[in-house]
Amino acid sequence: MAKVLLIAEHDGTSLNPNTGKCIACASSIAGAEIDVAVFAEFAGDIAAQAAELESVSRVLKSENAAYRGGLAAILAPQIVAMAGDYDYVLGPSTTFGKDIMPRVAALLGVNQVSDVMSVEGERTFKRPIYAGSAVVTVEAPAGVTVVGTIRTASYRAVGTGNSAAVESVDLSADVPDHTRYVGSETGKSDRPDLQSAARVVAGGRALGSEENFDLIFKLADKLEAGVGASRAAVDAGYVPNEMQVGQTGRIIAPDLYIAIGISGAIQHVTGIKDAGTIVAINKDEEAPIFEIADIGLVGDLFNVVPELTEALD
Amino acid sequence: MEKILVGLKRVVDYNVRVRVKGDGSGVETEGVKMSINPFDEIALEEALRIKERGEASEVIVVSIGSGDAQQQLRTGLAMGADRAILVETATALDPLSNARAFLEIVKRENPELVILGKQAIDNDNAQTGQMLAALWGRPQATFASKLEFSGDSVRVTREVDAGLDVIEVDLPAVVTADLRLNEPRYVKLPDIMKAKKKPLDQVPVAELSLPESPAIAETAFEPPAARERGIMVDDVAGLVGALKDKGLL
Numbered sequence: 001m002a003k004v005l006l007i008a009e010h011d012g013t014s015l016n017p018n019t020g021k022c023i024a025c026a027s028s029i030a031g032a033e034i035d036v037a038v039f040a041e042f043a044g045d046i047a048a049q050a051a052e053l054e055s056v057s058r059v060l061k062s063e064n065a066a067y068r069g070g071l072a073a074i075l076a077p078q079i080v081a082m083a084g085d086y087d088y089v090l091g092p093s094t095t096f097g098k099d100i101m102p103r104v105a106a107l108l109g110v111n112q113v114s115d116v117m118s119v120e121g122e123r124t125f126k127r128p129i130y131a132g133s134a135v136v137t138v139e140a141p142a143g144v145t146v147v148g149t150i151r152t153a154s155y156r157a158v159g160t161g162n163s164a165a166v167e168s169v170d171l172s173a174d175v176p177d178h179t180r181y182v183g184s185e186t187g188k189s190d191r192p193d194l195q196s197a198a199r200v201v202a203g204g205r206a207l208g209s210e211e212n213f214d215l216i217f218k219l220a221d222k223l224e225a226g227v228g229a230s231r232a233a234v235d236a237g238y239v240p241n242e243m244q245v246g247q248t249g250r251i252i253a254p255d256l257y258i259a260i261g262i263s264g265a266i267q268h269v270t271g272i273k274d275a276g277t278i279v280a281i282n283k284d285e286e287a288p289i290f291e292i293a294d295i296g297l298v299g300d301l302f303n304v305v306p307e308l309t310e311a312l313d
Numbered sequence: 314m315e316k317i318l319v320g321l322k323r324v325v326d327y328n329v330r331v332r333v334k335g336d337g338s339g340v341e342t343e344g345v346k347m348s349i350n351p352f353d354e355i356a357l358e359e360a361l362r363i364k365e366r367g368e369a370s371e372v373i374v375v376s377i378g379s380g381d382a383q384q385q386l387r388t389g390l391a392m393g394a395d396r397a398i399l400v401e402t403a404t405a406l407d408p409l410s411n412a413r414a415f416l417e418i419v420k421r422e423n424p425e426l427v428i429l430g431k432q433a434i435d436n437d438n439a440q441t442g443q444m445l446a447a448l449w450g451r452p453q454a455t456f457a458s459k460l461e462f463s464g465d466s467v468r469v470t471r472e473v474d475a476g477l478d479v480i481e482v483d484l485p486a487v488v489t490a491d492l493r494l495n496e497p498r499y500v501k502l503p504d505i506m507k508a509k510k511k512p513l514d515q516v517p518v519a520e521l522s523l524p525e526s527p528a529i530a531e532t533a534f535e536p537p538a539a540r541e542r543g544i545m546v547d548d549v550a551g552l553v554g555a556l557k558d559k560g561l562l
Binding site: 011069071072073076094095096098099100101102103104105106107109110111112113114115124128129130131132133134135136137138139140141144176178179180181182183184185186195199231234235240241242244247248250255256266267270273277278279281290291292293294295296297298299304307308311312 | 325327330331332333340352407408409412431432434435436437438439440441442443444445446447448451452453455456458468471472473474475476477478479480481482483486491492493526527528529530531532533534535536537538539540542543544545546547548549550551552553555556559561562
């Protein structure tokens with residue numbers, strides 16, 4: 001039996017959909033018995049959502065007002081206090097998991113396996129390096145807890161319909177006061193969330209300005225798609241960083257990805273290569289994006305995109 | 314603030330297209346251009362700006378790596394760092410050992426602030442900063458895009474998946490730099506000459522008596538699964554048709 005503790009990500013009220021993908025990864029470990037940990041100010045609803053996910057044995061909830069904002073310095077010691085009997089402590093490879101899990105690993109005296117894309121054996125995993133230019137097989141040493149983050153784009157979420165037991169856990173780790181949550185500015189919009197959207201339309205530097213990025217938003221609205229951007233477009237200030245797709249931004253796997261005015265540098269491609277269908281629209285027929293696109297269209301985006309938006313009426 | 318420590322890692326340059334060796338034993342790094350990890354450059358730029366605003370007195374750049382990493386430290390000195398420390402190791406350390414080595418330097422120097430890049434673009438591990446903060450028992454502010462100091466604390470805006478988070482941490486603390494924290498300066502030729510005279514201490518890693526680390530073994534390397542090149546369409550009508558054929562519209 002392999003005891004797995006999975007740290008659930010949430011926004012204070014709802015479970016993040018990446019949790020189902022993390023469970024899919026965890027259940028590919030032979031003999032996995034999966035407990036999901038929910039740390040929240042009010043954990044009830046979140047824990048109930050986690051309990052519905054297939055393959056979950058138990059949901060462990062710990063409530064404390066200090067958990068608001070999900071601060072690593074506060075959560076990591078609590079996770080360590082819970083980790084005792086587990087063979088694996090896992091989290092999503094999102095900004096939440098990337099922040100917390102290495103702190104957990106260090107407190108446990110181990111290294112972390114970052115961005116697990118497949119489980120190859122009891123302690124053997126594959127993960128991407130060099131912006132996905134290479135895939136390395138890694139083996140965690142025997143006799144220590146395996147701490148890892150999961151590249152959620154590599155997995156399809158498990159189904160629901162389970163009713164796992166939910167248990168409250170009292171933890172005794174100190175809550176440090178040297179780190180304080182102040183607040184969040186989330187770019188709330190009615191558009192589907194980039195990370196979980198079935199369709200994503202993304203723009204690159206070729207858009208030329210923040211105003212022109214409107215073309216991307218209009219097409220996305222027509223397709224009910226999330227909106228992404230290349231690092232170049234973020235660097236140029238056209239859109240905020242949370243829209244960045246690629247090595248240093250989001251790693252996503254929508255059913256349909258439409259790359260507009262994006263050349264297709266490896267750092268960007270690594271963020272989309274698990275997408276179902278990739279469409280590329282670019283005026284440079286030599287652009288590397290066409291080498292990985294399922295459907296390519298060479299043309300000026302300022303003509304093609306409005307025409308496409310209209311054609312979808 | 315007296316001191317800021319900045320980590321500089323020597324990595325394969327951002328623009329190099331990395332290839333897996335034919336025998337799967339690693340990636341080809343022979344003869345390729347090496348640079349400062351781009352996020353570390355941003356970390357250093359931020360430290361220099363803090364110093365130039367009069368909020369810190371000294372900026373020290375630290376690298377853990379082979380003797381060749383002196384090149385990147387010299388570049389850091391040319392950018393404006395006051396001195397450099399190279400923890401010299403013939404073989405690359407795992408993230409936990411890097412954090413432990415960094416902690417030893419932190420104990421010697423007692424900085425109020427340590428700034429590292431949020432990840433190195435070679436192994437993409439994104440672990441060292443968080444591990445250092447854990448071992449040091451101090452706050453961490455990862456993926457920082459803005460720092461505002463007041464007294465003994467710093468308010469940090471963090472780039473997270475949902476947008477921006479703002480947290481406040483007491484000093485000393487570890488910050489990891491994200492892309493939009495700043496735009497690093499270019500190094501000027503006279504500064505490169507001046508940097509040659511700045512102190513660069515070499516510390517053999519053995520001197521730090523690091524505990525043995527449960528390193529994660531890298532057993533095989535392979536190129537990523539390739540996506541096949543698909544079809545080209547001539548116009549919007551062709552695109553819409555192709556999407557319909559795939560059941561996507």
